[in-house]
Structures are given as structure tokens and as C-alpha cells.
Amino acid sequence: MALTFYTNPMSRGRIARWMLEEVGAPYETVVLDYATTMKAEPYLSINPMGKVPAIVHDGHVVTEGAAICAYLADAFPEAGLAPPLGERADYYRWMFFAAGPVDQAVTNKSLGVAPTGDQQRLAGYGHFDLMVDVLEKAVSASPYIAGASFSAADVYVGSQVAWGVMFGSLPKLPVFEEYLGRILSRPAYTRAGEIDDALIAQAA
Known part of the structure; x- marks a missing residue:
């Protein structure tokens, strides 16, 4: 499954990066600039808020840091990052x-x-x-x-x-x-x- 991570290293994207590293699955990183690429297409089609982080996993978009953490824990249960x-x-x-x-x-x-x-x-x-x-x-x-x-x-x-x-x-x-x-x-x-x-x- 393809996993793409949209972020800026000086943002809350650092939360999602940590979670991705905990999961251990391979992912592609797309770094966005606050004034340009974050506020324009094609990124606005992923997150109309023009904010990071966001992930696209096998065609499914997840935004918001807490949602990304919860989603990745469920998507990669072998990492053991969610309780039963x-x-x-x-x-x-x-x-x-x-x-x-x-x-x-x-x-x-x-x-x-x-x-x-x-x-x-x-x-x-x-x-x-x-x-x-x-x-x-x-x-x-x-x-x-x-x-x-x-x-x-x-x-x-x-x-x-x-x-x-x-x-x-x-x-x-x-x-x-x-x-x-x-x-x-x-x-x-x-x-x-x-x-x-x-x-x-x-x-x-």
C-alpha cells in the first residue's frame, strides 16, 4: 500500500513524523511551503484547510494529528501502538x-x-x-x-x-x-x- 506524508518540518507535522517512524512502514514525504504549495492545488484537494500534516494511505486521506496517530496505529497493528x-x-x-x-x-x-x-x-x-x-x-x-x-x-x-x-x-x-x-x-x-x-x- 502506498503511504504519502505531507508536512513542513517546522509544524505539527513533526507529530505525524514521529508516529510514522514508530509504525516503521515505508512512506514518501512531500514537504510543503507555508506561503505557496500548502495553500494551492494539488494540496488543497487533499486538505482544503491548507494545513499540515496529512497522509494519503492507499488513496485514503487522513488529516489532523490525533486522527493520523489513531489511524496509523490501526492500519499497522503489528507495531503494537494501540491497546486491545x-x-x-x-x-x-x-x-x-x-x-x-x-x-x-x-x-x-x-x-x-x-x-x-x-x-x-x-x-x-x-x-x-x-x-x-x-x-x-x-x-x-x-x-x-x-x-x-x-x-x-x-x-x-x-x-x-x-x-x-x-x-x-x-x-x-x-x-x-x-x-x-x-x-x-x-x-x-x-x-x-x-x-x-x-x-x-x-x-x-
């Missing part, structure tokens, strides 16, 4: 918590948006400090976000936490740093980073 079907509650819960409330709260904070008390009932994350408290409890409940074993959920949640701690959009809590110490030592994470860093250097 009957044990996926935490796997789905925390992957999509990171894709929803965490992402929304961090984005709003970076834009200087803080919901009022009344608005907090409309915002999926309530308020930023609540999101951080829930995330802190989630990553400290077990060695990995969905239990005792590393999974695709750790790729997505871990990427959100790593970026947040690195760029200051999440506090550098000891529990976050301990969690990152467990997951960022994986060979696939190192390989993915080296590939994307080389692409950045090449472009420079």
Missing part, C-alpha cells in the same frame, strides 16, 4: 483531550484570550488552569498515558506536552518532565527529529 479494543478507554480519552481542551486552551492563551466565568461554561476546556490540572493528573496516573505500555496516544499527548514545556505555553511541572523523560528517549522519536531537523537545515 476492550482496553481503549484511556487511549481515546486522553488522545482527544489533548486534541481538544489542551489545544484549545493553549491556543487561546497564546492569543491572549481568557474566558470569563460565564464563558467558561461554553469553552470545552473551562479555563487554562483547570486544563493543566487535569493534564497533570492524567500523565501521572500511570507510566504512559493509557496505562503500562507506550501507545499512539503518547505520541500525540507527549508532543503537546513537549512543545508546551519547550515554548512556555505549559508550565514546566516535574510530572511533565518525568513523563517526557519516559517517552522522548524512544528511537523513533530521535529518528523523526533528525529527519525533520535535517530538512530545516537544508532549507536554510
